[in-house]
Amino acid sequence: MIDKQENTQRKSAIFRFLLFCSAADEDILAECPKAEQQKYASIGATVLFTGILAIISGGYALYTAFDLVWISILLGIFWGLLVFNLDRFLVSTMKKSRGKLREVVQITPRLFLAVLLALVISAPLELKIFEEEIEESLHYAGAIKIDRLDSLYDHRLATQEYRIDLLKEHTEKKAEIRDEYYQQYVCECDGTCGTGKKGRGSECERKEQKYRKSEAEYQEAKASNDAEIAVILNDKKKLLDQHLVEKAALTDSFSDGLLVRLDALNYLPYGPQLAIILLLIAIELAPILVKLLSPYGPYDHLLKTIEYQYEIDEITAINLRNQQLNDKLTVMASLEKSKLDQEIKNNEGAMKLIADAHLQLVQEHLQMWVEKEKEKLRANQS
Known part of the structure; x- marks a missing residue:
């Protein structure tokens, strides 16, 4: 219970x-x-x-x-x-x-x-x-960025490799020319080709000079190309190091914040x-x-009734305050009227006194004038 x-x-x-x-x-x-x-x-x-x-x-x-x-x-x-x-x-x-x-x-x-x-x-x-799909999307987006970076550096490294191949090919061509001239020189001097005369004749010496010249050109080209290849290999090593650094920086820069995840939702x-x-x-x-x-239920009806009653009470209170104000103004107006009537009555009495005094003063002046005129008449008769 x-x-x-x-x-x-x-x-x-x-x-x-x-x-x-x-x-x-x-x-x-x-x-x-x-x-x-x-x-x-x-x-x-x-x-x-x-x-x-x-x-x-x-x-x-x-x-x-x-x-x-x-x-x-x-x-x-x-x-x-x-x-x-x-x-x-x-x-x-x-x-x-x-x-x-x-x-x-x-x-x-x-x-x-x-x-x-x-x-x-x-x-x-x-x-x-x-969450899992977003992680996959972020991983895919990061992989695309890394692939783009790898592609950029692969292109640069391929360009370096192409230059090295061209230099090596140039050196090999010089070596092939030298070897060909050497065979012609040995063959001529042995008498197995060319003029067919064995020994150091004019043709043998000419081909020897031609071989010596090609040997010098080969050595010069090899030294120059090897030096340039060394420079390219050094640049290539720097490029590889730079690639690793930028790749690590790019990986560290991958954000896992709120905005990135919200953006990943679009994909x-x-x-x-x-x-x-x-x-x-x-x-x-x-x-x-x-x-x-x-x-429209009972609650709505009761609420509307209460609000309506509140509104009526408020209007009644306002009307009551207005009535009280009107009554007060009426009383004040009545008092002001009584005061004004009293002032008018007082003013009328004062004016009457002034008029009576003025009349008396005129009568006295008139009496004095009459007396003076009588005296003048008596004086003239005598």
Whole structure:
């Protein structure tokens, strides 16, 4: 009984984690049927598996690049979490509605991003899956470079050998001419050919001189050709040493890095690569496609209701704040009007006092003028 309860709690924790991966609201899902909860748990599992694939893929790619285990593991986990968060974001920002056209328009940019993520994740996995083929391709590419280098030096060495053969042939021709003249000289002096006269006659001496001259030419040609052959052999030895050095340098320069392996993928059959890419694209698009193809469910209805209620509350709060502001402005306007009316009333009283004072002053001036005029009249009568 206790084991069953622990298993249920463990399942509940895993189930809640999958719901977290799906970016669904657990409080809303708690009010939905079990089938709706399982649907979002499946979406969360797909998002989780995509993140795990990204960890494996990124870790292998970084290990290929840096050849450092711990750094590759840490950066691979970071890359996987980044992809996991992006997938979770893509799923969470896609809202179901009753209009399919609106959903398609909404999903289009997310599809492009999901395909891009699938392509990035697939490349390192392809490197691992086709590792043997890539090694063979790299070996073949290196062998081609070495063959080209060998061919270049073989051509140079063949040219040197050809020059040596020409010099030896020239020396041999001089030797053949000398030997021929020697036979003619001996034959003439023996009387077995030529004039048929034995002894040192004029013809014997002439052929002897001819032989001596050919002997000198042979010795001169042999010395010159042997010296030139020695120079060529020395150059040939240097060329062989240079060939070995360049071949060793070329072999050491063969890269086994990430970029070289990615480039080697281009020389492999495209069919298997395409299958892997399409598989990862399908995995990457699975959460989005599930939400797109699934019917408008209870979760979507409740979520829309909550969002609509939130929007109404927000609009109501804004209207209330506007009403409060209007009331405040009305009160302020009323106070200002009362103040203005009081000022007008005060000004009217002041103006009346000024008018009364001015009237009294005019009356006094008029009375004084009348009195002066009366005095003038009395003075004139007397």
